[in-house]
Amino acid sequence: MIKRKKQLLLVAHCVLNQNAVIRDWERAQGGFNQLVQAMLAENLGIIQLPCPEFTFSGEGRPPRTKDEYNTPAYRTLCRRLAQPVVEQAKEYQRQGYIVRGLVGIGESPSCDTLGNRGIFMEELLAMMSEARVELKTFDVPEDYLEGHGEKALLEFDCFIK
Template identity: 50%
Template sequence: MERSKKVILSAHCVLNQNTVVEPLARSKGAHKDIVQLIMAKAIGIHQLPCPEFRYLGLGRPPMTKEEYDTPEFRKLCKELASDSIRIVLEYEKSGYDIVGLLGINQSPTCSITGLRGIFMEELLSLLEGEGIILKTFEVPEDYYDGDRGSDFIDHIAGQIE
């Protein structure tokens, strides 16, 4: 079968809400409507690591960006971002199109707009250093699959190609 050679980079929790801090999960597993939209466009999904999960595990309390922004956590985010850049460069070397970066609004690690999350700060800085500018998308803080999320799905449907 021929590959589409299209990939989107996705914040970990889009595909696995089980790693989201209690009680903030908004799905039993993956955000089904987002995943189905991406799959319908024959785009592969590359799941980025979850720095919060790696750093403090599943039983962690809800924390702000300021609480996470320690030298140890920032070092972890830099390491994870560096590994992600190597993956992006491999995709590009092999002729793949990275169609975008999907973040989570208001996340202390994976927010792209507003108060940018720590992991996204590191990742976007490294991407820029490589001369790679990606289209960005961000799951709204109030997103849920179904009717409550239909505006977001409609919004990104025309932008992800």
């Protein structure tokens, strides 16, 4: 019988679905296969986060800065999208699972977790903190291109191990 590893990662939507990014800004044909394969090789469960930009403005949206997204309506949407994710993480923790971390997108106005933290990640991480779910973070670098990101893959490998 196979036993669950009981370890999970929260992952920005576009790591698994580059179709959600702004047109002509995609960096893979579908998802970041090499990053996903690394997660699967570690037997980590993957919780795909919703894409707040796609939800807010659709597939054909123009590029926007963090300041342009920083509106009450967008923050409200981000909190609404984050709430079920927080509830899932809390439930997993109650059941003895380890939420290993959060994978964001560097330089994203919504999903950067490190530098100039994106709006969605600001809201999500604040809600996680309130729920006592602590997360280490990793951002897929802005210059990562599927099939040409050896340095980022090595760093990601260290992050998930």
